[in-house]
Amino acid sequence: MDDNNAKAERDRRGIQSVEVGGQLLRALAHAGRPLPLKDLAREAGMAPAKAHPYLVSFGKIGLIEQHEASGHYGLGPLALQLGLIALQQADPVRIATPLIADLAQRIGHTVAVAVWGSRGPTIVRIEESPAAVHVNMRHGTVESLPGTASGRLFSAYLPAEKVRAALEEERAREKTLGLRTQPGMPPPKPLPRWEDFEPTLAEVRAHGMSRSEGAVIQGVSAMSAPVFDHAGHMVMAVTAIGPSGVFDTRWDGELAQALRECARAVSQRLGAR
Template identity: 30%
Template sequence: MADRAGGPEGDIRVVVRCTQILGMFSREVRAVRLKDVAAELDLGRTTVYRYLTSMASAGLLERVDEGYALGPLAAQLGALALTDSDVVDIAGPYLRELSDAAGETSILAVWGDRQPVVVRTAEPFDRSLHISVRVGQTLGADAAQSAVFAAYGADGGAVADELAARDGVTAQRVRDRIRRTAQTGIAVSDTVTSGTRGIAVPVFDRDGDVAATIALLGTVHTLPGALDSAQATELRGTAARLSRALGYSGAVAAAGPSGGS
Protein backbone atom coordinates (compact mmCIF):
# COMPACT_ATOMS: atom_id res chain seq x y z
CA MET A 1 0.00 0.00 0.00
CA ALA A 2 2.92 2.37 0.51
CA ASP A 3 3.39 4.91 -2.25
CA ARG A 4 6.91 6.15 -1.73
CA ALA A 5 7.79 8.83 -4.27
CA GLY A 6 11.40 9.73 -4.88
CA GLY A 7 13.28 10.81 -7.99
CA PRO A 8 11.79 11.32 -11.45
CA GLU A 9 9.62 8.20 -11.42
CA GLY A 10 8.31 9.08 -7.98
CA ASP A 11 7.54 12.63 -9.08
CA ILE A 12 5.57 11.29 -12.06
CA ARG A 13 3.64 8.97 -9.75
CA VAL A 14 2.71 11.92 -7.54
CA VAL A 15 1.35 13.81 -10.55
CA VAL A 16 -0.68 10.77 -11.62
CA ARG A 17 -2.11 10.33 -8.12
CA CYS A 18 -3.07 14.00 -7.86
CA THR A 19 -4.71 13.83 -11.28
CA GLN A 20 -6.67 10.76 -10.24
CA ILE A 21 -7.92 12.56 -7.14
CA LEU A 22 -8.99 15.62 -9.14
CA GLY A 23 -10.70 13.29 -11.61
CA MET A 24 -13.02 12.08 -8.86
CA PHE A 25 -14.84 15.42 -8.85
CA SER A 26 -17.85 16.02 -11.06
CA ARG A 27 -21.08 18.03 -11.12
CA GLU A 28 -22.56 15.39 -8.80
CA VAL A 29 -19.46 14.86 -6.62
CA ARG A 30 -18.51 18.16 -5.00
CA ALA A 31 -16.41 16.73 -2.16
CA VAL A 32 -14.42 13.55 -1.57
CA ARG A 33 -13.67 11.74 1.67
CA LEU A 34 -10.34 10.25 2.66
CA LYS A 35 -11.69 6.69 2.83
CA ASP A 36 -13.29 6.98 -0.62
CA VAL A 37 -10.05 8.25 -2.16
CA ALA A 38 -8.12 5.46 -0.48
CA ALA A 39 -10.51 2.88 -1.93
CA GLU A 40 -10.47 4.46 -5.39
CA LEU A 41 -6.66 4.62 -5.56
CA ASP A 42 -6.09 1.39 -3.59
CA LEU A 43 -3.76 3.20 -1.20
CA GLY A 44 -3.39 3.34 2.55
CA ARG A 45 -5.21 6.12 4.40
CA THR A 46 -1.98 7.61 5.72
CA THR A 47 -0.61 7.94 2.20
CA VAL A 48 -3.88 9.43 0.92
CA TYR A 49 -3.96 11.86 3.83
CA ARG A 50 -0.53 13.16 2.80
CA TYR A 51 -1.76 13.66 -0.76
CA LEU A 52 -4.92 15.46 0.32
CA THR A 53 -3.22 17.76 2.81
CA SER A 54 -0.45 18.60 0.32
CA MET A 55 -3.00 19.38 -2.39
CA ALA A 56 -4.93 21.54 0.08
CA SER A 57 -1.73 23.42 0.97
CA ALA A 58 -1.16 24.07 -2.73
CA GLY A 59 -4.72 25.35 -3.21
CA LEU A 60 -5.90 22.49 -5.41
CA LEU A 61 -8.23 21.31 -2.63
CA GLU A 62 -9.83 22.84 0.44
CA ARG A 63 -11.06 21.21 3.63
CA VAL A 64 -14.84 21.18 4.05
CA ASP A 65 -17.23 19.35 6.37
CA GLU A 66 -17.79 16.60 3.81
CA GLY A 67 -14.06 16.02 3.30
CA TYR A 68 -12.17 17.85 0.56
CA ALA A 69 -13.58 20.10 -2.16
CA LEU A 70 -11.87 21.77 -5.10
CA GLY A 71 -9.72 24.66 -3.91
CA PRO A 72 -9.02 28.19 -5.18
CA LEU A 73 -6.13 27.17 -7.45
CA ALA A 74 -8.36 24.61 -9.16
CA ALA A 75 -10.96 27.36 -9.65
CA GLN A 76 -8.32 29.67 -11.10
CA LEU A 77 -7.18 27.02 -13.55
CA GLY A 78 -10.80 26.41 -14.49
CA ALA A 79 -11.25 30.14 -15.11
CA LEU A 80 -8.27 30.16 -17.43
CA ALA A 81 -9.80 27.25 -19.35
CA LEU A 82 -13.02 29.23 -19.65
CA THR A 83 -11.23 32.09 -21.40
CA ASP A 84 -11.90 30.27 -24.67
CA SER A 85 -15.64 31.04 -24.37
CA ASP A 86 -17.25 33.67 -26.59
CA VAL A 87 -18.29 35.97 -23.79
CA VAL A 88 -14.73 36.26 -22.43
CA ASP A 89 -13.29 36.95 -25.88
CA ILE A 90 -15.90 39.57 -26.73
CA ALA A 91 -16.20 41.30 -23.35
CA GLY A 92 -12.85 43.13 -23.24
CA PRO A 93 -13.84 46.41 -24.97
CA TYR A 94 -17.17 46.50 -23.15
CA LEU A 95 -15.47 46.21 -19.76
CA ARG A 96 -12.99 48.92 -20.72
CA GLU A 97 -15.72 51.35 -21.80
CA LEU A 98 -17.78 50.63 -18.70
CA SER A 99 -14.86 51.07 -16.34
CA ASP A 100 -13.86 54.40 -17.85
CA ALA A 101 -17.44 55.70 -17.97
CA ALA A 102 -18.30 54.65 -14.42
CA GLY A 103 -14.88 55.34 -12.91
CA GLU A 104 -14.84 51.96 -11.16
CA THR A 105 -13.37 48.50 -11.65
CA SER A 106 -15.50 46.35 -13.97
CA ILE A 107 -15.64 42.57 -13.62
CA LEU A 108 -16.82 39.72 -15.81
CA ALA A 109 -17.62 36.50 -13.94
CA VAL A 110 -18.89 33.11 -15.08
CA TRP A 111 -20.36 30.31 -13.01
CA GLY A 112 -17.67 27.87 -11.95
CA ASP A 113 -18.12 24.55 -10.21
CA ARG A 114 -20.01 25.96 -7.22
CA GLN A 115 -19.68 29.73 -7.33
CA PRO A 116 -18.91 32.67 -9.61
CA VAL A 117 -15.34 32.94 -10.90
CA VAL A 118 -13.74 36.17 -12.16
CA VAL A 119 -12.53 35.69 -15.75
CA ARG A 120 -11.82 39.26 -16.88
CA THR A 121 -11.46 42.73 -15.35
CA ALA A 122 -10.79 46.32 -16.34
CA GLU A 123 -9.70 49.23 -14.19
CA PRO A 124 -10.38 52.95 -14.79
CA PHE A 125 -7.52 54.86 -16.39
CA ASP A 126 -8.31 58.19 -14.76
CA ARG A 127 -8.48 57.06 -11.14
CA SER A 128 -5.27 56.41 -9.24
CA LEU A 129 -7.04 54.61 -6.39
CA HIS A 130 -9.34 51.73 -7.24
CA ILE A 131 -10.12 48.20 -6.15
CA SER A 132 -8.32 45.40 -7.99
CA VAL A 133 -9.63 41.87 -8.43
CA ARG A 134 -7.52 39.02 -9.78
CA VAL A 135 -8.64 36.76 -12.58
CA GLY A 136 -9.46 33.35 -11.17
CA GLN A 137 -10.79 34.70 -7.88
CA THR A 138 -13.92 32.92 -6.67
CA LEU A 139 -16.76 34.98 -5.26
CA GLY A 140 -18.67 34.13 -2.11
CA ALA A 141 -22.30 34.02 -1.08
CA ASP A 142 -22.50 37.74 -0.32
CA ALA A 143 -21.22 38.82 -3.74
CA ALA A 144 -23.66 40.59 -6.05
CA GLN A 145 -22.68 38.17 -8.83
CA SER A 146 -23.81 35.19 -6.74
CA ALA A 147 -27.24 36.77 -6.34
CA VAL A 148 -27.54 37.30 -10.10
CA PHE A 149 -26.67 33.70 -10.95
CA ALA A 150 -29.06 32.42 -8.28
CA ALA A 151 -31.91 34.74 -9.31
CA TYR A 152 -31.74 33.69 -12.94
CA GLY A 153 -31.00 30.03 -12.25
CA ALA A 154 -33.38 27.10 -11.95
CA ASP A 155 -33.42 27.01 -8.14
CA GLY A 156 -32.24 30.18 -6.47
CA GLY A 157 -33.27 28.94 -3.03
CA ALA A 158 -31.03 25.89 -3.26
CA VAL A 159 -28.13 28.03 -4.41
CA ALA A 160 -28.75 30.41 -1.51
CA ASP A 161 -28.66 27.56 0.99
CA GLU A 162 -25.46 26.11 -0.46
CA LEU A 163 -23.67 29.45 -0.65
CA ALA A 164 -24.73 30.52 2.82
CA ALA A 165 -23.83 27.18 4.40
CA ARG A 166 -20.38 27.20 2.86
CA ASP A 167 -19.51 30.80 3.70
CA GLY A 168 -21.11 30.84 7.13
CA VAL A 169 -23.38 33.82 6.43
CA THR A 170 -27.06 34.24 7.16
CA ALA A 171 -29.07 32.30 4.59
CA GLN A 172 -31.98 34.71 4.88
CA ARG A 173 -29.76 37.64 3.97
CA VAL A 174 -28.64 35.81 0.84
CA ARG A 175 -32.23 34.84 0.01
CA ASP A 176 -33.41 38.43 0.41
CA ARG A 177 -30.74 39.69 -1.98
CA ILE A 178 -31.63 37.00 -4.52
CA ARG A 179 -35.33 37.94 -4.27
CA ARG A 180 -34.60 41.63 -4.80
CA THR A 181 -32.36 40.78 -7.75
CA ALA A 182 -35.12 38.67 -9.32
CA GLN A 183 -37.52 41.59 -8.98
CA THR A 184 -35.23 44.36 -10.23
CA GLY A 185 -32.72 42.62 -12.52
CA ILE A 186 -29.75 44.08 -10.64
CA ALA A 187 -27.91 42.98 -7.48
CA VAL A 188 -26.29 45.28 -4.93
CA SER A 189 -23.98 43.99 -2.24
CA ASP A 190 -22.22 46.04 0.42
CA THR A 191 -19.32 44.62 2.41
CA VAL A 192 -19.44 46.78 5.49
CA THR A 193 -16.20 45.54 7.04
CA SER A 194 -14.11 46.52 3.99
CA GLY A 195 -16.24 49.45 2.84
CA THR A 196 -16.72 48.04 -0.65
CA ARG A 197 -19.83 47.84 -2.81
CA GLY A 198 -20.57 45.70 -5.85
CA ILE A 199 -23.44 45.93 -8.32
CA ALA A 200 -24.01 43.23 -10.92
CA VAL A 201 -26.37 42.35 -13.77
CA PRO A 202 -26.74 39.31 -16.04
CA VAL A 203 -25.34 38.87 -19.56
CA PHE A 204 -27.42 36.60 -21.80
CA ASP A 205 -26.38 34.35 -24.66
CA ARG A 206 -28.31 33.67 -27.88
CA ASP A 207 -30.46 31.05 -26.13
CA GLY A 208 -31.51 33.45 -23.40
CA ASP A 209 -29.39 31.76 -20.72
CA VAL A 210 -27.12 33.70 -18.37
CA ALA A 211 -23.66 33.41 -19.90
CA ALA A 212 -21.96 35.65 -17.35
CA THR A 213 -22.40 38.55 -15.00
CA ILE A 214 -20.92 41.97 -15.47
CA ALA A 215 -20.34 44.09 -12.39
CA LEU A 216 -18.87 47.28 -11.01
CA LEU A 217 -16.82 47.23 -7.82
CA GLY A 218 -16.01 50.34 -5.82
CA THR A 219 -16.26 51.76 -2.34
CA VAL A 220 -19.48 52.67 -0.55
CA HIS A 221 -18.44 56.31 -0.97
CA THR A 222 -17.73 56.27 -4.72
CA LEU A 223 -20.23 53.72 -6.04
CA PRO A 224 -23.89 54.54 -5.28
CA GLY A 225 -26.22 51.76 -4.26
CA ALA A 226 -29.26 53.33 -5.93
CA LEU A 227 -30.63 51.26 -8.80
CA ASP A 228 -31.16 54.38 -10.92
CA SER A 229 -27.69 55.88 -10.43
CA ALA A 230 -25.57 56.87 -13.41
CA GLN A 231 -23.23 53.94 -12.75
CA ALA A 232 -26.09 51.44 -12.58
CA THR A 233 -27.49 52.83 -15.83
CA GLU A 234 -24.10 52.43 -17.51
CA LEU A 235 -23.86 48.89 -16.17
CA ARG A 236 -27.28 47.90 -17.50
CA GLY A 237 -26.55 49.42 -20.89
CA THR A 238 -23.21 47.65 -21.18
CA ALA A 239 -24.76 44.30 -20.27
CA ALA A 240 -27.49 44.81 -22.87
CA ARG A 241 -24.96 45.61 -25.61
CA LEU A 242 -22.77 42.66 -24.67
CA SER A 243 -25.80 40.37 -24.65
CA ARG A 244 -26.73 41.53 -28.15
CA ALA A 245 -23.16 40.90 -29.28
CA LEU A 246 -23.58 37.30 -28.06
CA GLY A 247 -26.72 36.92 -30.19
CA TYR A 248 -29.37 37.63 -27.57
CA SER A 249 -32.41 39.26 -29.14
CA GLY A 250 -34.83 39.39 -26.22
CA ALA A 251 -35.51 42.18 -23.78
CA VAL A 252 -33.31 42.31 -20.68
CA ALA A 253 -35.82 42.03 -17.86
CA ALA A 254 -36.05 41.02 -14.23
CA ALA A 255 -36.06 37.31 -13.52
CA GLY A 256 -39.49 37.35 -11.94
CA PRO A 257 -40.60 36.05 -8.54
CA SER A 258 -39.65 32.44 -9.28
CA GLY A 259 -35.95 33.24 -9.53
CA GLY A 260 -35.40 34.03 -5.86
CA SER A 261 -37.93 31.83 -4.15
Protein backbone atom coordinates (compact mmCIF):
# COMPACT_ATOMS: atom_id res chain seq x y z
CA MET A 1 0.00 0.00 0.00
CA ASP A 2 1.53 3.34 -1.02
CA ASP A 3 1.67 6.40 1.25
CA ASN A 4 -1.42 8.05 -0.26
CA ASN A 5 -3.54 4.92 0.13
CA ALA A 6 -2.27 4.40 3.68
CA LYS A 7 -3.20 7.97 4.60
CA ALA A 8 -6.66 7.55 3.04
CA GLU A 9 -7.16 4.35 5.04
CA ARG A 10 -6.17 6.09 8.30
CA ASP A 11 -8.55 8.94 7.51
CA ARG A 12 -11.42 6.47 7.03
CA ARG A 13 -10.83 4.77 10.36
CA GLY A 14 -12.83 5.94 13.33
CA ILE A 15 -15.42 4.95 15.90
CA GLN A 16 -18.82 5.28 14.33
CA SER A 17 -20.64 5.52 17.65
CA VAL A 18 -18.57 8.61 18.57
CA GLU A 19 -19.48 10.23 15.27
CA VAL A 20 -23.16 9.41 15.80
CA GLY A 21 -23.12 10.80 19.34
CA GLY A 22 -21.38 13.89 18.07
CA GLN A 23 -24.55 14.76 16.17
CA LEU A 24 -26.22 15.41 19.53
CA LEU A 25 -23.46 17.80 20.59
CA ARG A 26 -23.64 19.56 17.23
CA ALA A 27 -27.41 19.91 17.55
CA LEU A 28 -27.09 21.47 21.03
CA ALA A 29 -24.42 23.88 19.82
CA HIS A 30 -26.59 24.88 16.87
CA ALA A 31 -29.68 25.39 19.04
CA GLY A 32 -27.83 27.53 21.56
CA ARG A 33 -30.14 26.51 24.42
CA PRO A 34 -31.14 23.38 26.40
CA LEU A 35 -33.59 21.08 24.61
CA PRO A 36 -35.97 18.30 25.69
CA LEU A 37 -34.97 14.80 24.64
CA LYS A 38 -37.54 14.58 21.85
CA ASP A 39 -36.48 17.86 20.23
CA LEU A 40 -32.78 17.17 20.66
CA ALA A 41 -33.08 13.73 19.08
CA ARG A 42 -35.05 15.16 16.17
CA GLU A 43 -32.44 17.87 15.53
CA ALA A 44 -29.73 15.17 15.58
CA GLY A 45 -31.67 12.97 13.17
CA MET A 46 -32.21 10.00 15.48
CA ALA A 47 -34.90 8.38 17.63
CA PRO A 48 -35.15 9.42 21.31
CA ALA A 49 -34.49 5.82 22.42
CA LYS A 50 -31.24 5.84 20.45
CA ALA A 51 -30.20 9.28 21.67
CA HIS A 52 -30.74 8.63 25.39
CA PRO A 53 -27.79 6.25 26.01
CA TYR A 54 -25.43 8.73 24.36
CA LEU A 55 -26.74 11.51 26.59
CA VAL A 56 -26.21 9.38 29.70
CA SER A 57 -22.58 8.70 28.74
CA PHE A 58 -21.94 12.33 27.81
CA GLY A 59 -23.43 13.35 31.15
CA LYS A 60 -21.01 11.11 33.06
CA ILE A 61 -17.99 12.91 31.56
CA GLY A 62 -19.49 16.40 31.76
CA LEU A 63 -20.10 17.10 28.08
CA ILE A 64 -23.85 17.29 28.68
CA GLU A 65 -25.95 17.95 31.77
CA GLN A 66 -29.67 17.49 32.39
CA HIS A 67 -31.50 20.30 34.15
CA GLU A 68 -33.37 18.93 37.16
CA ALA A 69 -36.39 21.24 36.94
CA SER A 70 -37.16 20.98 33.23
CA GLY A 71 -35.44 17.73 32.29
CA HIS A 72 -33.92 19.50 29.29
CA TYR A 73 -30.42 18.68 28.12
CA GLY A 74 -27.72 21.35 27.78
CA LEU A 75 -23.96 21.49 27.35
CA GLY A 76 -22.05 20.58 30.49
CA PRO A 77 -19.00 21.94 32.33
CA LEU A 78 -16.47 19.98 30.27
CA ALA A 79 -17.97 21.39 27.06
CA LEU A 80 -17.57 24.88 28.53
CA GLN A 81 -13.93 24.23 29.45
CA LEU A 82 -13.16 22.88 25.99
CA GLY A 83 -14.84 25.87 24.38
CA LEU A 84 -12.87 28.37 26.47
CA ILE A 85 -9.58 26.63 25.70
CA ALA A 86 -10.42 26.57 21.98
CA LEU A 87 -11.15 30.31 22.05
CA GLN A 88 -7.84 31.01 23.79
CA GLN A 89 -5.97 29.04 21.15
CA ALA A 90 -7.82 30.58 18.19
CA ASP A 91 -5.62 32.89 16.12
CA PRO A 92 -7.69 34.88 13.59
CA VAL A 93 -4.76 35.51 11.25
CA ARG A 94 -3.65 31.85 11.29
CA ILE A 95 -7.21 30.72 10.57
CA ALA A 96 -7.66 33.25 7.77
CA THR A 97 -4.35 32.63 5.97
CA PRO A 98 -5.33 29.49 3.97
CA LEU A 99 -8.80 30.88 3.32
CA ILE A 100 -7.55 34.11 1.75
CA ALA A 101 -5.21 32.10 -0.48
CA ASP A 102 -8.23 30.24 -1.86
CA LEU A 103 -10.21 33.48 -2.07
CA ALA A 104 -7.54 35.25 -4.13
CA GLN A 105 -7.56 32.38 -6.62
CA ARG A 106 -11.36 32.42 -6.84
CA ILE A 107 -11.86 36.15 -7.37
CA GLY A 108 -8.64 36.90 -9.26
CA HIS A 109 -7.64 39.84 -7.02
CA THR A 110 -5.13 40.47 -4.26
CA VAL A 111 -6.54 39.77 -0.78
CA ALA A 112 -5.18 41.33 2.42
CA VAL A 113 -5.88 40.84 6.11
CA ALA A 114 -5.78 43.84 8.45
CA VAL A 115 -5.95 43.99 12.24
CA TRP A 116 -6.21 46.98 14.57
CA GLY A 117 -2.73 48.08 15.59
CA SER A 118 -1.31 50.90 17.68
CA ARG A 119 -1.86 53.40 14.87
CA GLY A 120 -5.00 51.93 13.34
CA PRO A 121 -5.79 49.24 10.74
CA THR A 122 -2.55 47.47 9.82
CA ILE A 123 -1.91 44.99 6.99
CA VAL A 124 -0.54 41.71 8.40
CA ARG A 125 -1.15 39.20 5.58
CA ILE A 126 -1.23 39.56 1.79
CA GLU A 127 -2.14 36.98 -0.83
CA GLU A 128 -1.19 38.20 -4.29
CA SER A 129 -3.59 38.10 -7.21
CA PRO A 130 -3.11 35.21 -9.66
CA ALA A 131 -3.66 37.71 -12.50
CA ALA A 132 -0.82 39.44 -14.34
CA VAL A 133 -1.74 42.82 -12.82
CA HIS A 134 -0.74 43.17 -9.16
CA VAL A 135 -1.49 45.88 -6.60
CA ASN A 136 1.63 46.86 -4.70
CA MET A 137 1.03 46.44 -0.97
CA ARG A 138 3.35 45.82 1.98
CA HIS A 139 3.03 44.09 5.32
CA GLY A 140 2.86 46.60 8.14
CA THR A 141 1.13 49.29 6.08
CA VAL A 142 -1.19 51.40 8.26
CA GLU A 143 -4.46 52.08 6.47
CA SER A 144 -6.23 55.44 6.52
CA LEU A 145 -9.47 55.33 8.50
CA PRO A 146 -11.64 57.38 6.12
CA GLY A 147 -9.66 56.72 2.95
CA THR A 148 -9.60 52.91 2.73
CA ALA A 149 -12.14 50.11 2.74
CA SER A 150 -10.58 48.38 5.74
CA GLY A 151 -10.24 51.68 7.60
CA ARG A 152 -13.91 52.49 7.12
CA LEU A 153 -14.86 48.98 8.22
CA PHE A 154 -12.97 49.19 11.52
CA SER A 155 -14.34 52.69 12.02
CA ALA A 156 -17.90 51.41 11.66
CA TYR A 157 -17.60 48.50 14.10
CA LEU A 158 -15.09 49.52 16.76
CA PRO A 159 -16.18 51.67 19.74
CA ALA A 160 -16.80 55.24 18.58
CA GLU A 161 -14.51 56.80 21.18
CA LYS A 162 -11.55 54.67 20.03
CA VAL A 163 -12.15 55.47 16.35
CA ARG A 164 -12.71 59.15 16.99
CA ALA A 165 -9.40 59.40 18.87
CA ALA A 166 -7.58 57.54 16.07
CA LEU A 167 -9.14 59.83 13.45
CA GLU A 168 -7.97 62.92 15.33
CA GLU A 169 -4.45 61.45 15.48
CA GLU A 170 -4.55 60.82 11.73
CA ARG A 171 -5.76 64.37 11.11
CA ALA A 172 -2.92 65.68 13.29
CA ARG A 173 -0.34 63.68 11.30
CA GLU A 174 -1.81 65.02 8.08
CA LYS A 175 -1.55 68.57 9.35
CA THR A 176 2.08 68.02 10.40
CA LEU A 177 3.18 66.32 7.18
CA GLY A 178 0.96 68.30 4.83
CA LEU A 179 -1.08 66.93 1.94
CA ARG A 180 1.19 65.05 -0.45
CA THR A 181 0.23 64.91 -4.11
CA GLN A 182 1.23 61.92 -6.18
CA PRO A 183 2.50 62.60 -9.73
CA GLY A 184 -0.33 62.78 -12.23
CA MET A 185 -3.02 62.88 -9.56
CA PRO A 186 -5.14 65.73 -8.17
CA PRO A 187 -4.40 66.87 -4.61
CA PRO A 188 -5.91 64.51 -2.00
CA LYS A 189 -8.94 65.67 -0.08
CA PRO A 190 -8.41 66.68 3.57
CA LEU A 191 -9.50 64.08 6.09
CA PRO A 192 -13.10 64.57 7.25
CA ARG A 193 -14.15 65.62 10.71
CA TRP A 194 -15.95 63.01 12.81
CA GLU A 195 -19.41 64.42 12.18
CA ASP A 196 -18.79 64.35 8.42
CA PHE A 197 -17.47 60.78 8.64
CA GLU A 198 -20.49 59.32 10.43
CA PRO A 199 -22.79 59.04 7.32
CA THR A 200 -20.15 56.88 5.63
CA LEU A 201 -20.03 54.61 8.67
CA ALA A 202 -23.81 54.28 8.66
CA GLU A 203 -23.63 53.06 5.05
CA VAL A 204 -20.98 50.50 6.00
CA ARG A 205 -23.15 49.12 8.81
CA ALA A 206 -26.19 49.02 6.53
CA HIS A 207 -24.38 46.78 4.03
CA GLY A 208 -22.24 44.87 6.51
CA MET A 209 -19.08 45.67 4.54
CA SER A 210 -17.21 48.62 3.02
CA ARG A 211 -15.77 49.66 -0.31
CA SER A 212 -13.51 52.31 -1.83
CA GLU A 213 -13.19 53.25 -5.46
CA GLY A 214 -9.95 54.97 -6.44
CA ALA A 215 -9.78 56.68 -3.03
CA VAL A 216 -6.11 56.00 -2.25
CA ILE A 217 -4.61 55.19 -5.65
CA GLN A 218 -6.25 56.26 -8.86
CA GLY A 219 -7.62 53.26 -10.74
CA VAL A 220 -7.55 50.91 -7.73
CA SER A 221 -10.66 49.79 -5.83
CA ALA A 222 -11.25 47.66 -2.75
CA MET A 223 -13.95 45.92 -0.76
CA SER A 224 -13.66 44.74 2.84
CA ALA A 225 -15.67 42.37 5.06
CA PRO A 226 -15.49 42.11 8.87
CA VAL A 227 -14.45 39.14 11.02
CA PHE A 228 -16.01 38.90 14.50
CA ASP A 229 -15.01 36.90 17.57
CA HIS A 230 -17.18 34.93 19.99
CA ALA A 231 -18.13 38.12 21.85
CA GLY A 232 -19.28 39.89 18.70
CA HIS A 233 -16.25 42.20 18.50
CA MET A 234 -14.65 42.92 15.13
CA VAL A 235 -11.09 41.57 15.17
CA MET A 236 -10.03 41.59 11.53
CA ALA A 237 -10.84 42.88 8.06
CA VAL A 238 -10.59 40.73 4.93
CA THR A 239 -10.04 43.06 1.97
CA ALA A 240 -9.89 42.47 -1.77
CA ILE A 241 -7.97 45.00 -3.89
CA GLY A 242 -7.74 45.30 -7.66
CA PRO A 243 -7.80 47.50 -10.76
CA SER A 244 -11.04 49.51 -10.89
CA GLY A 245 -11.73 48.54 -14.50
CA VAL A 246 -12.20 44.87 -13.63
CA PHE A 247 -13.17 45.17 -9.96
CA ASP A 248 -16.82 44.54 -9.07
CA THR A 249 -17.81 46.91 -6.23
CA ARG A 250 -21.53 46.06 -6.26
CA TRP A 251 -22.84 45.35 -2.76
CA ASP A 252 -24.64 42.26 -4.08
CA GLY A 253 -22.00 41.20 -6.61
CA GLU A 254 -20.15 37.88 -6.72
CA LEU A 255 -16.99 39.43 -5.27
CA ALA A 256 -18.88 40.89 -2.31
CA GLN A 257 -20.54 37.53 -1.68
CA ALA A 258 -17.20 35.70 -1.79
CA LEU A 259 -15.71 38.17 0.70
CA ARG A 260 -18.66 37.76 3.07
CA GLU A 261 -18.39 33.97 2.91
CA CYS A 262 -14.67 34.04 3.70
CA ALA A 263 -15.10 36.45 6.62
CA ARG A 264 -18.05 34.45 7.93
CA ALA A 265 -16.03 31.22 7.83
CA VAL A 266 -13.26 32.77 9.93
CA SER A 267 -15.82 34.27 12.33
CA GLN A 268 -17.44 30.88 12.86
CA ARG A 269 -14.06 29.34 13.69
CA LEU A 270 -13.65 32.08 16.32
CA GLY A 271 -16.98 31.21 17.93
CA ALA A 272 -19.13 33.96 16.43
CA ARG A 273 -22.78 33.11 16.01
